[in-house]
Amino acid sequence: MVMIRVRSRDGVERVSIDNPNITIGELKTLIESELHVPVPNQTLSLHQNLLLAKSPSDRSQFTDLSNPEIRISSLKIGHGSLVYLSYDGERDIVTSSPRPTITPAGSFGRKMTMDDLIAKQMRVTRQENPHCELVSFDRDAANAFQRYVNDTLAFAVKRGGFMYGTVSEEGKVEVDFIYEPPQLGQEENLVLMRDAEEEKRVDAIAMGLGMRRVGFIFTQAVGQNQKDYTMSYLEVAQAVELHAESGLDQWVTALVKLQVNDDGVADVHFEAFQMSDMCVRLFKEDWFDFQAAKDLDPKVSRMKKDVVVGGKDVQEVDNDFFLVVVKIFDHQGPLSSTFPIENRNFPVTTKAVKTHLERTKSLSFVKRISDFHLLLTLARFLDLNADVPALTACVLSQTAVPEGYQLLIESIANAGV
Structure with missing residues (x-):
């Protein structure tokens, strides 16, 4: 039995399927049967922004799950995956039965819910090896990105972009160009105001060049250098969401920052990571409580339920547990980067x-x-x-x-x- 989580304006609900290889059309039929939303009224997507769409024309831009013939397994939708649902009209909300309580042997009558048992099995440990062997940046593309942040923005605010290139059979990721979407950069936060039509053009160019989207790159503002973390919880939230959206095991997250060297001079420094498998799983299964984390130390992420870290039940996890270091190289790719960006x-x-x-x-x-x-x-x-x-x-x-x-x-x- 496979469970798919469906998030709509009514919250998160669950649909159970017997065959993990069903089509999008069959998934919609199950949603109609179990959640009482008629198929013609449904818009499904893997993108959370669907829930912000106010009109049918806004929803029509979310086409990733529009083809009823595509099998969900080809889109990496499996047990525990989160799908977003927008619909017109009203319906009767399906209420789930309460979690059963279980009294484990030796508990002396203390009742434990099924959620408690699941949490006991959610152990957060460091992942030693990334899925990609290394990441190599085209020198001109990387330089054009950092030079703008350094010379024009003075690293005062954040800047981000999507990395495009190739992934070899050995897991070597080569980045040959960086696309910078519309965005609003602040010292602590980076808002990507993604343009669906422009991204279609980007992806069409990449496909024609034999490339694909392979990662996300962002800068840290100089004000962040005084804080004791590699990535803040806001950066983890954004990085893991984009990693999960990609469906690519070798997806790379790169950060660029100013770092003072031994001579007291600030150099531009690149670092590369993969978000750990556990981090992606926790995100897909909706364990992160990023809203509650606003008042916390930025170097930790808050969970909605206890997880096990170092043998202890905790709800705050050091972000470094979610980062897997990736080796960095450079190369001279097939494209120039002299045209205005x-x-x-x-x-x-x-x-x-x-x-x-x-x-x-x-x-x-x-x-x-x-x-x-x-x-x-x-x-x-x-x-x-x-x-x-x-x-x-x-x-x-x-x-x-x-x-x-x-x-x-x-x-x-x-x-x-």
Whole structure:
């Protein structure tokens, strides 16, 4: 028996399934049967922001669980997974029966609930080995990210981005470009204001280049350097949510900060981690109490129930227990990072395309467009199903760009002049 947790505006409920390989359509039918929400009224997603959608048009953007033919196992939905449900109308809330109480031998009559027994089995220990062998950063991409934070933001506020690249069969992660979504950075908190349409363009470019999203990178503000932690509970909350969303075992979380060296000079320092399997499990099973953690020491995370750490029942866990160190290397990837980067202080216009093409006119045309950030700007004017795959195929193989596409790109460049 497999249990899927369903979170809606009414709280968290559970649906039991006999076959872990059912389709999305069959899962919706079970939700209708057990939770009394008609299938036509349901919108399902693995993204929590679905619950913030106010209108049908807002909900229509959440399409990850819209295909009724896809099997849930292919989406890493299994026992204990959390699925978000939004629906129209009203319904009768399904109330679950109370947890049975059990009196274990030797307890002298003390009753223990099933939740107590589950908590006793939830032991948080350090995970020694990551799922990825190492992470290697493209030098230009990493430098473009940290240079902006250092030179423009002075590490006063946080900044983040999604890392894209490849994962080898041996678990080696190579990061070849960093996409920076719309965001609001503060000293302690980083709010990602994700743009679904822009992310579709990013993913289409990545797919054409034989890449995928492989991790999350963020900076720590200088004010955080005075605090005794590797990652705060807010950073753990964001990192584990994105890790769980990815469904990728080798997903990497990287942080960038200023660190004073032996000579008293502040150097930019990169660190890389994976969130531990236990951390991801606790998140998926809704054990974290991030709201209650606001008044706590930032180096610990609060649990909703006791877990076992070092043989003791606790509700506060040092965040370091959730971090698995990943070795860092660097490489020179196939893309340049000289084009203006999206979602920074000023919008990137087609005038930047013209400037870039003029500056690189000594190179072959395919070399001139071998920059992710340029391709992302061009993709706003191109067909994602035809033009983007054709151009990225040229970039991937470094073959000549057809004359028609060259003329199209040049017309885009001249459109804003």
